[in-house]
Every structure is written in C-alpha cells, then in structure tokens.
Amino acid sequence: AQSVAQPEDQVNVAEGNPLTVKCTYSVSGNPYLFWYVQYPNRGLQFLLKYITGDNLVKGSYGFEAEFNKSQTSFHLKKPSALVSDSALYFCAVRDPDSNYQLIWGAGTKLIIKP
Amino acid sequence: GAVVSQHPSRVICKSGTSVKIECRSLDFQATTMFWYRQFPKQSLMLMATSNEGSKATYEQGVEKDKFLINHASLTLSTLTVTSAHPEDSSFYICSARDHEVSVSPLHFGNGTRLTVT
Numbered sequence: 001a002q003s004v005a006q007p008e009d010q011v012n013v014a015e016g017n018p019l020t021v022k023c024t025y026s027v028s029g030n031p032y033l034f035w036y037v038q039y040p041n042r043g044l045q046f047l048l049k050y051i052t053g054d055n056l057v058k059g060s061y062g063f064e065a066e067f068n069k070s071q072t073s074f075h076l077k078k079p080s081a082l083v084s085d086s087a088l089y090f091c092a093v094r095d096p097d098s099n100y101q102l103i104w105g106a107g108t109k110l111i112i113k114p
Numbered sequence: 115g116a117v118v119s120q121h122p123s124r125v126i127c128k129s130g131t132s133v134k135i136e137c138r139s140l141d142f143q144a145t146t147m148f149w150y151r152q153f154p155k156q157s158l159m160l161m162a163t164s165n166e167g168s169k170a171t172y173e174q175g176v177e178k179d180k181f182l183i184n185h186a187s188l189t190l191s192t193l194t195v196t197s198a199h200p201e202d203s204s205f206y207i208c209s210a211r212d213h214e215v216s217v218s219p220l221h222f223g224n225g226t227r228l229t230v231t
Contacts, residue, residue, distance in 0.1 A: 032217055043120065043207050043222035044158075051217050090157065094217070101148070102220060106157045 002027045004093050006105035013081045013112050021076040021108045023065075023091030032094040033074040034102065035065055037087045044090060050074060061085070081112045116142045120208050120223025127198055128231055135193045135226045137208030143188040144210035148220065149181075152205045161206075164191040198230040 003026045013019045036044040048059025055067045065076045088109050092102040117140040127133050147164040162183050163171040170183035182194040205227055209220040
C-alpha cells in the first residue's frame with residue numbers, strides 16, 4: 001500500500017541553525033513527491049516537488065529537499081532557519097493508482113526559537 | 115502563480131442550517147478539485163474529488179447527501195454542508211490542479227473555518 005511517513009510530530013530548531021524535516025515514503029513505481037507548508041488557519045502552500053532528475057530539489061523560501069531512492073526518503077532542509085519558518089509541514093506523494101490524488105504525511109510542526 | 119480563492123474564510127451557523135463554501139481557481143482551469151477536512155493538530159482528510167461536469171467521487175465514510183459537491187465550471191467548485199451539526203465543525207480546505215501543467219502541484223485555498231452552534 002502507498003504511504004508517507006513523517007516520523008516527527010514536532011521539530012525544534014534555534015534560529016540560524018540548519019533544519020531538517022524528515023519524510024519517508026512507500027509507493028510502487030517512480031514517486032512524485034511534494035512538500036507543502038501550512039501557517040495557522042490558512043490553506044497549504046506548495047514548497048517544492050521532485051519528479052525526476054537531480055536528487056536535490058530547490059524550492060520556495062530557501063527550502064530544499066533531497067530525494068534518496070535507496071532510503072525512500074525525501075527530507076526537507078534549510079541551511080539557516082528563520083523564526084518565520086515556524087509552521088506545519090506536510091510531505092505528500094502522488095498516488096499512482098488514483099489520478100492526481102496525493103497521499104499525505106501526518107505533518108510535522110516546526111518551531112524555530114529566537 | 116496559480117491562485118485558488120476560497121470563501122467564506124469563517125462561518126458560524128446554527129444546527130440544522132446549510133452552509134455553502136466556494137472554491138475558485140482564479141488564473142487557471144481546474145478540471146479536478148479536491149475537498150479536504152482538517153481536524154485540530156491533524157493531517158488532511160480527503161473528503162471528495164470534484165470533477166467538472168460530472169459527479170463527485172466521495173471517499174469512504176463521507177456522506178454524499180450531507181456534503182454536496184458541485185463542479186459546474188472549470189473554475190468553480192462548491193461544497194454545501196447540509197443540515198449542519200456541531201460535529202461538522204471543522205476546517206475545510208479546497209485544492210485544485212492546473213490541468214495544463216504536467217505533474218502540477220495542488221494549489222490550495224485558504225480554508226474555511228466552520229463552527230456549528
């Protein structure tokens with residue numbers, strides 16, 4: 001069965017430090033992977049996606065993610081965290097059996113402390 | 115960039131009344147829109163897939179007669195919560211994909227906070 005796991009409910013990082021939000025997936029075939037961010041009482045905003053090609057994908061707001069096929073991971077990273085990065089982050093994979101639907105991770109709350 | 119407009123952002127209604135939520139793609143055409151429900155501190159729960167010009171596809175456990183979905187044009191889908199009850203109080207979010215973009219990401223509305231009293 002297709003699935004996405006975000007093993008951490010919450011990640012705490014000091015401002016200026018690098019951050020990583022973890023995501024692993026299980027899907028048949030080649031995965032299409034996405035990261036979204038949600039600020040309080042708002043919808044989700046697209047950050048970046050991996051379809052094919054370079055394993056390091058760069059996205060909005062200075063975020064990037066690395067696709068690792070052997071570890072079936074797609075961790076979100078940023079070299080230097082900002083307080084304004086504090087939000088809820090979702091990893092998702094497109095379900096190859098259900099056209100355009102996304103399978104969502106449970107979300108990880110990222111807290112950046114000044 | 116692609117923008118999805120969702121209205122209203124907040125609505126408070128009495129038990130037994132119906133509430134309509136609109137979701138519009140402003141600068142792209144969306145043959146498919148998705149309606150999600152999100153509980154506090156929880157992930158997104160897909161309720162239904164809205165297809166332009168045809169009946170919506172509901173996820174298991176979602177009552178289609180309670181959550182009426184209409185997708186009459188390529189830029190508008192509506193969700194009507196009929197005979198609302200307090201347990202329907204939640205955050206509802208719509209999303210759409212640009213069907214002209216290969217592997218388009220989903221573009222989300224800002225959500226609707228529904229409170230049923």
